[in-house]
Amino acid sequence: MFTIKVPCSSANIGPGFDVIGLALSLWLELQVSVGDESSRDSSHNCRITYEGEGKDDVDLQPNRNLITQTALYVLRCHDKREFPEPTHVHIKNPIPLGRGLGSSGAAVVAGVSLGNEVGDLGLSRDRILDFCLMIERHPDNVAAALYGGFVGSYLKELDPEDMKRREIPLAEVLPAPQGGEDTGLKPPTPPLDIGKHIRFPWATEIKCIAVIPNFEVSTAKARSVLPTMYAKADVIYNLQRVALLTTALGQSPPNAELIYDGMQDKVHQPYRSTLIPGLAEILQSVTPSSHPGLLGICLSGAGPTILALATGNFEHIAQYLMKQFEKENITCRWELLEPAYDGLTVTQDSSSQGIGKGGMTYADAGVSIDSGNELVQSIKAAVASTRRPGADAEIGGFGGALDLAAAGYTEPPTIIQAIDGIGTKLKVAFAMDDVSTVGIDLVAMNVNDLIVQGAEPLTFMDYYACSKLDVRDATRFVEGVAAGCKEAGCALVGGETAEMPGMYQDKEFDAGGAATGALKKGRTMLPDKAAMREGDVLLGLKSSGAHSNGFSLIRKVVEKAGLSYTDKAPWDGSQTVGKSLLTPTRIYIKALMPAIEQDLLLGMAHITGGGLEDNIPRMLPKHLSAELDASSWPVPGVLMWLKKTGNVSSREFARTWNTGLGMVIAVAKDKADKAVEVLSASGEAPLRIGHLVKHTGEGVVIHGTERWD
Secondary structure, eight states, rough: EEEEEEEEEEOOTTTTTTTTTEEEEEEEEEEEETTTTGGOOOOOOGEEEEEETTTOOOOOOTSSSHHHHHHHHHHHTTOSSSSOEHHHHHHHHSSOSSSSHHHHHHHHHHHHHHHHHHTTOOOOHHHHHHHHHHOOOOOOOOOHHHHSSSSEEEOOOHHHHHHHTTTBBBGGGGOBBBOOOSSOOOOOOOTTTOEEEEEOOOOOEEEEEEEEESSOOOHHHHTTTTTSOOOOOHHHHHHHHHHHHHHTSSSSSOOHHHHHTTTSSSGGGGGGTTTTHHHHHHHHOOOTTTTTTTEEEEEOSSSSOOOEEEESSSHHHHHHHHHHHHHOOOEEEEEEEEEESSSSSSOGGGGGOOOGGGGOOOOGGOOOHHHHHHHHHHHHHHTTTTBTTOOOOOOOSSSOOTTTTTTOOSSSSEEEEEEEETTTTHHHHHTTOOSSSHHHHHHHHHHHHHTTTTTTTEEEEEEEESSSSHHHHHHHHHHHHHHHHHHHEEEEEEEEEEETTTTTTOEEEEEEEEEEEEEEEOOOOOGGGHHHHHHHEEEEEEEESTTTTTTHHHHHHHHHOOOTTSSSSEEEEEEHHHHHHOOOOOHHHHHHHHHHHHHOOOOEEOOOTTHHHHHGGGSOOEEEEEEEGGGSSSSOHHHHHHHTTOOOOOOHHHHHHHHEEEEEEEOOOGGGHHHHHHHHHOOOOOOEEEEEEOOOOOOEEEEEGGGGG
């Protein structure tokens, strides 16, 4: 026994006609029993039972029901004429039929998955998409339902002769299935990679109000009212808006004006006004100013469901829209839905696993080899973008290679290595459902530790450990790692993904990374403690905020203040608490390398855990201390708020967080002006923050800390 779940979806969001789709938290569910003796004499070896929406209208014959008809098509493409074993498929469907919420797309995805499972075909998720798109020719709904989340997609051109074949089911003519006939011939098998998709970010505070009228509009009927040609101005109008909308919906806090304007449409919704009474008036009757909390509104898919995106005031907006429909003598119901990030899921019934069923698999233990393979394919482009001389940044082998000669090291260099993690900043990323930037933090924590020794970062490798591999989250994480590597100028040459059920909870994961750098032969490894003297100058490079340290205390302060991570940040009204805290750690490589190559620096301290007090002494000889003037650098608002709200002492402040300095640099007094000039030319704004003095008991002495209070 196993269960297949597929979310509903909304397509054509605003101007995104046949382009973007959003998976939503209403799930089609198949409960499947293979080897069910009561199904042995059923047509095609399959018995269907059904509960849910449109029960009286759903055909329960396997060769006419879209789900099982699709499964039969997949099986016949693999030379299996019917279900291999007697199978009972119980369908639980809460998705309203013919309402523009992707009922046919969900059915097709479920059907391909059903054929894959009962036929033991081992199709990857990308191959499942190929089969789906042979049946449902519009990829927006299908890609969203399959992969989950907010998805953009397109479909490659298919062979017109194949498309005429009667063996292929056609989803868009529901509720009257067409095609899928058993002609005795083998159906045309989909070409590889006929559909492409990408997942867009979605701001966690945005919810979806679905106002669902009590009448249907079939896909075929909805398409029949569309013109075959569009005015150039209308197409440009839509392209301009969809180019902005996919980014706007991922920004936090959302910009209501940008989203509302971005969801306007001239090539889809206007032509369907004849099918949905009062549509134009209803869509224009609510705005962000008339209904606070509203972000945008549109027709969902083929309609007639209205989809309103909002951050609050949900019931008031829904009730208002339903009253507008009542004026047209149409009754409605409404649902508050959220993005469904998981997409298609298949879970095994534990009672049906094991030796009695013919032997256990790795998947039975909760580890998906297919998901791992899918992840590799998803991240290849991002990883390849980090290639540099000496490292091709290709993944899939057993290790990463680096050619030092090709990297510019003609003589044996000194190899420098660093290893680190992200820490509990990940907890904030989980709470925000946004792991897109913590990969940058991971790279920063490693490469900044290399540069302080004078080493050029060359390669990076990451480790990602989770309970169940979520390809969406893992992809976003690795894309962040790749972005960090590009900023640092090093190649992402490999990594490890470990799926360990029972070790981690839900969708949480942990990650580590290791960087390798090199110091050219003859160059002094920093810090050069022997060359340091009293009076040498200390320069500071600004941090971007909390970076990646002290987050256990940060989370306690936020909790004490009674704030949610989705609340507006008290220190920055333009961002939420979580978004601000997730600001990535700065990477200082490109700013520091020119000064290192000109031998201008004596030592550097990367200000991480332990703050100024613990990190600066690590670069100093025992007879010298650092004397700092706290008035010489600005403290980010987030850190000042944390200090005040947490009632953190100045001493604790200086040994927990960076106080606004991500890097502290020691420079010989006579080279200080030149170092400032070179650092400035690299895009930095170095600050003179102090100097070296004789050690008298404290490694760091900070004057003027009263300004922090």
